[in-house]
Amino acid sequence: MVKFGKSELENEKSNLEVKRFFDDYANGFTSIYLKKKLWFRKIIDGIFRKSVYLRFIKTIENCKPVVGKTVLDVGCGPGLYSVELARLGASKVVGIDFAPKMIELAKKFAQDYNVYDNCEFIVADFLEYNFPEQFDYTIAMGYIEYCSEPEIVLKKIVDLTKDKAFISIPDSRGFLAWQRKIRYKFKCPLFLYSKEEIVKIIKSVTDFPFTIEKLPRDYYVTIYVQKSG
Secondary structure, three states, X not given: OEEEOOOOOXXXXXXXXXXXXXXXXXXXXXXXXXXXXXXXXXXXXXXXXXXXXXXXXXXXXXXOOXXXXXXXXXXXXXXXXXXXXXXXXXXXXXXXXXXXXXXXXXXXXXHHOOOHHHXXXXXXXXXXXXXXXXXXXXXXXXXXXXXXXHHHHHHHHHHHEEEEEEEEEEEOOOHHHHHHHHHHOOOXXXXXXXXXXXXXXXXXXXXXXXXXXXOOOEEEEEEEOOOOO
């Protein structure tokens, strides 16, 4: 595992750095998914953020049919996954993020697409929040790279999931990893992984089968929990 940043995420200062970064980044992050952009932004996003598009499309497709299913969206950001899955028929989607501005955007998206009654958005730390239920699907996209203890995160994700968990984990190798290290060096802690490290981490927390697919910047992990009941 390659670590970048001033300290571990459990350190209070690092938590504040990550929270502040995503609060500041809320509107810019949302623009990644929007179709109408200046031409140079499209080029930049196409090169550096292609994985963001791919993992969104892949996750939505992998959740189908989602009608009547429940979904937990960990590190939900502006709620794009949550709203789309609710729009496609999920009976309940819970999004959690510790950046208040991201949650504000998520609630607005849910209202704009008339799925607010099917969505619940929570401002809280995922590891500290006590969920009263399990979910059919759990999504954690663009989340683990800001966590210093991925084993604890994955264990909680598996415990909360009844069917499948979809997780993106950033690759520590290659040009895209290199430019991310540079960009985040003075922003907030960032944790990148090799495929071998990912396999080791997953096997340390669960015996459920899993797959790992390579995206341009990330590894796309699916854990097949498939609990009975």
